[in-house]
Amino acid sequence: MSSDVPTISADPAEQYADLADAARALVAGESDLVANAANLSALVYHALLQVNWVGFYFFDGTELVVGPFQGQPACVRIPLDRGVCGAAARTRATQRVADVHAVPDHIACDAASRSEVVVPLVRGDELIGVFDLDSPVTDRFSEIDQHGLESIGQILVESIS
Ligand code: SME
Numbered sequence: 732m733s734s735d736v737p738t739i740s741a742d743p744a745e746q747y748a749d750l751a752d753a754a755r756a757l758v759a760g761e762s763d764l765v766a767n768a769a770n771l772s773a774l775v776y777h778a779l780l781q782v783n784w785v786g787f788y789f790f791d792g793t794e795l796v797v798g799p800f801q802g803q804p805a806c807v808r809i810p811l812d813r814g815v816c817g818a819a820a821r822t823r824a825t826q827r828v829a830d831v832h833a834v835p836d837h838i839a840c841d842a843a844s845r846s847e848v849v850v851p852l853v854r855g856d857e858l859i860g861v862f863d864l865d866s867p868v869t870d871r872f873s874e875i876d877q878h879g880l881e882s883i884g885q886i887l888v889e890s891i892s
Contacts, residue, residue: 743873743875743876743879744875744879746778746879747875747876747878747879747880747882750774750775750778750879750883751879751882751883751886753774753778754771754774754775754882754883754886754887755886757770757771757774758770758771758886758887758890761890762890762891762892763891764789764859764887764891765798765799767887767890767891768786768787768798768799768887769799771883771886771887772785772786772787772799772800772801773801775864775880775883776801776802777801779864781866781867781868781871782802782864782865782866782871783802783803783841783843783844783865783866783867784800784801784802784803784805784840784841784844784863784864784865785800785801785802785863785864785865786798786799786800786801786802786805786862786863787799787800787852787860787861787862787863787887788809788816788820788860788861788863789859789860790820790858790859790860794808794809794810794811795808795809795810795811795816795817795820795860795861796808798860800863802841802865803840803841803843804840805840805841806838806840809838813836813838814836814837814838815828815831815834815836815837815838815847815849815863816838816849816861816863817836818836818849819849819850819851819861819863820851820858820860820861822851823851823853823858824851825848825849825850825851825877825880825881826847826848826849827847827848827872827874827877828846828847828848829846829869829870829872830845830846830869830870831844831845831846831847831865832845840865841865843865843867844865844866844867845866845867845868845869845871846865846866846868846869846870846871846872847863847864847865847866847872848863848864848872848876848877848880849861849862849863849864850862850863850877850880850881850883850884851884852884852887852888853888854888854891854892859888859891862880862883862884862887864880
């Protein structure tokens with residue numbers, strides 16, 4: 732499965748277009764949430780530079796529970812009123828944090844993390860979970876990263892619909 736993993740492109744928007752194509756190909760014909768989330772976390776982790784955690788938390792009706800990811804072991808459960816992940820789930824809006832140390836509410840799963848982006852996963856009115864990426868570099872994630880990662884999240888949601 733490794734032959735289609737895209738390499739970094741000079742143009743970040745182009746890179747994300749390639750990554751979205753690879754993501755669609757990876758989930759094509761499969762509707763299992765865990766399987767698709769597992770493959771997408773691996774795809775994105777290996778395609779992006781300067782990321783130390785890429786993965787998913789799923790909403791169990793009460794709180795977020797860790798799902799498939801790449802990176803260091805992470806906190807298992809996150810209440811919706813806590814952390815950057817909780818904020819993304821609660822507000823259903825992407826949270827892009829340039830400096831996690833400036834966010835008192837940030838939950839440090841990996842002490843190396845400096846910046847973070849969390850994309851909510853919503854199907855109709857239903858909260859599925861969040862797609863979370865951490866970087867050891869301050870201000871790693873641009874608006875282009877945000878839009879590209881929102882597209883990947885959407886590809887996952889559509890794959891299970
Ligand atoms: N930093 C997140 C917790 C999840 S870990 O980054 C994997 C947060 O503040 O919600």
